[in-house]
Amino acid sequence: MIEWVHPGMVYIFGALLIPLFKGRRRQGYLLLVTLLALSAVFSLSPGQYTVFSYTGKEIILGQVDKLSILFAWVFSLMGLIGTVYALQVRGAGEHVAAFLYVGSALGVVFAGDFLSLFLFWELMAFASAYLVFAQGGKAALAAGFRYLLVHIAGGLCLLGGIVLHYAAAGSIQFGPLNGGGAAFYLILTGFILNAAVPPLNAWLTDAYPEATVTGAVFMSAFTTKTAVYVLLRGFPGTEVLIWLGAVMAIYGVVYAVLENDARRLLAYHIVSQVGYMVAGVGIGTEMAVNGASAHAFAHILYKGLLFMGAGAVIFVTGRRKLTELGGLYKQMPVTLFLYMIGAFSISAFPFFSGFVSKSMVIAAATGDGRSLIALMLILASSGTFLHTGLKLPYYMFFGKDSGLKAKEPPTNMLIAMTIAASLCLLIGIFPDLLYRLLPYSVDFHPYTGVHITETMGLLLFTGLGFALFLKHLDPERTISLDTDWFYRTGARWLMWFARRPLTRYEEVVSDFSNSLVLKPHTAIAKLGLWFDQHIVDGVVNGVATGLIRCATQLRQLQSGILSQYALGIVAGLVACLLLYGFL
Amino acid sequence: MIAKLVNFFGDPQYRARRRQLFVIILAMTLAADFLVRRDHVEGFWQAIPGWGALYGFIACFLIVFVSKFLGHQGKLMRREDYYD
Structure with a gap:
């Protein structure tokens, strides 16, 4: 009897056969693979599988425990949702890249050793870069190359750290790291680069908005959350991550105010939301680890939903800037409705998924005596609703009528959004479904009276602020300088140096x-x-x-x-x- | 149903009703925060009635104006062809 089926391998081997099918058969095949992977996750039980020796080192492809099962669940759910959303894409290339991307992310989740972790890590970077290149055009090509270069640099950092770690510890087994030193910091840098922790964040907001409509949906889910996962495994309780996370949560919000590109605004909110998770990892208590894991789970679904909503608008109108959009509510009511479920979830309204996960991280911070961190995270919550729940839908669907001809996107896109929206509501209404999957037992009740009134007050009075300061929030036809300035301008200086x-x-x-x-x-x-x-x-x-x-x-x-x-x-x-x- | 709901939030003819509804909900939220039982609080701020509303409004103000200040005066916002 087969001990276990690696869900990632289902995707990776499944990807290889995609070009053999065409039309409806390909669509059927794509769905079949995602469902097979889901059933593989369903049949997982804790243990170590596929363990073998390679050049005297122990390789573990199947480190299965509660944490890896949790991430496998949400990754394979998002794989299914993203695939349904992308069913109308004709070219095989994007589907192959997306499957390799999901498969390698699952590979990282189950990797019990640094060597296989590194290999899946790199495959993830290359597969996802294809989703940017597939968009075509000069901007996407340039952004894709920048994305790839940054990730290769991060990968080298990680590899350097792994080699030093092996030289010092004599083992490549992947577990909690401590004690500082070059290996510790190199591996940490490799991980936080993928988590888009400032100042190493700009690759995300640079590349995601340039990816294909469907590619960006996959990208919003996997790279940063895989990084959160490895941080949870390797660096729980690392003090510096608490501050990095809290700063990150506000950093994304500040940039979101300035942003005019719909998907770049959402990308900045990935940075902000991952901040909660990074802070949770840094706090490192059982409650914080649970909170970070739960928030990653909820985040993947609502952020995927938001990217699908914004993607649907870009798909039907061909416009991506808020200054060029507006007044679409009449033509796209269903898209708007589903998008708003994602927006309420990310803003942590009661009965939406973010409410039951985000509050766990904040409660972990206050429980650990870190009031300032908790207040920083709550401040970022206000900003999240301000942009994702108010600014973006206002300028995209309401506001000044752009006169654009639009209609609802294809049915498969709406179905994918409906699945994600349902899951957001399901988690929000029945948090125990998610809490049961968390690595530690949960003694946390999000639905207390004071928590509900406090949150509603915070969010609705943010709404009041939005209504009063609306004129100041008008999007402007600008781009914002982020840390990618250093290598984009640096590259120009390098070329100038070479030429002059x-x-x-x-x-x-x-x-x-x-x-x-x-x-x-x-x-x-x-x-x-x-x-x-x-x-x-x-x-x-x-x-x-x-x-x-x-x-x-x-x-x-x-x-x-x-x-x-x-x-x-x-x-x-x-x-x-x-x-x-x-x- | 979805179209009707969405239309209520978009159509200018419902502007006055939307405003009324919003004010009523704001007042109810604030009132509820004063009435709610506070026997178990995590952060010190949770003991202060109306704190969420105040913090939300101040946070919104700070986020909008500090960010725009950084964008304009801090030169973070540049022309779209800056990198071209």
Whole structure:
């Protein structure tokens, strides 16, 4: 009997066969694979599976426990939702990339050792980059390359850390890391880069809005949450993460005010929401770990839903800037309705999923005596509702009528959004369904009177602020400088350096070699040529010409007349005798 | 039903009713926060009635104006062709 089926492998091997099917059959096949993966998750039970030795190191592909099962559930649910949303995509490439992406994210979830973790980590980066490239066009290509370069840099950081960790600990088993040192910080950097912790956040807000409509839905779910997962495994209780997380939650909110691109605004809210999870990991208590895990679970579903809603608008109108959108509520009421369920969930309204997960992280912070952190996180909650729940829907669906012709998106997109919206409500209304899956037992009741009135007060008076300050929130036709400025402008400086100082240096060096090396060499060569042509050739030619002349003269003696020969002989004899006589 | 609901929030003819409804809900929320039992609180602020509403409003104000200040005066917002 098979011990277990790796849900990630279902996706990865499933991806390979996608190009063999076309049309309806492909759609059926895609759904079949996602359902198979879900059933594989359903049949998981804790333990270690697929353990083997490779070059003397123990590789564990199946580290199955409550935490990995929780993430496997939400990853495979989101795999299904994203696939339903993307069913109308014709090209096989995007589906293959999306499946490899989901599969490798699940690979990371079940990796019990650093080596397989690293391999799945890198596969995830390359597969997701394809979802950006698939959009086509100059902007997507450039953003895709930047995305890939940043992730390769992060991957190298991680690999460096793993090598150092192996050298020090002698094991590549993946577990809680502690004690500091280069290995600790390199691995942490690799992980928080993928979690988009500022200042390492800009790859996310740079690339996600440039991806395809369906690709961005997948991207919103997997990379950052995989990072949260590995942080939960490797770095619970790391103090620095608490502050990074709290700052991150506000950082995303501040940038969201300035943003005009609908999906970039949502991307900044990924940064903000992941901040809660990172802070939860940093606090590290059972309640905080539960909170971070629960929030990751809820977040994947509502953020996927929000990206699907904004994606649907981009899909039917072809516009992505808030300044170009508006007044779509009449043509797209269902999309708006479903989007708003996501918006209420992320804003943590009672009976929506965010309410039961976000409050857990905040309660963990107050329970740990960290009031300032809790207040920072609550402040960010207000901003979340302000942008995702008010600003974005207002300028996209209400506000000034843009006059754009629009209609509801294809049915499959609406079905995907409905599944996600239902899950958001289900978790919000029956939190125990989620709490039962959490790594530690839960003693937390979100629905207390004071918690409900406090939250409603916070959110509704944020709404009042929105109504009063609406004019100040009007989106502007600008882009915002984030930390990608350093490498985008840095790359320009590098090119300038290559084109100007480096080229000039090259010219100077070649001038120098021209005047000091090349020219004397040419002169010597010319002299050699002249010597060869005039002296050597002259001597050789002169001797040859002389010989020919002599031979011609000599030949004249050979007249063929016997009397002349005889005279010659006589003259010779006379000359000999005379010579003899005189001597 | 969804279309009707959405239309209520979009159609200008319901503007006055929307405003009324919003004010009533705000008042009810605030009143509920004063009436609710506070026998178990986590943060010190939860003992203060009306704190959520106040903090929400102040947070909204700060987020909007501090961000816009950073965007305009802090030069974070640039022309769309900045990188071209």
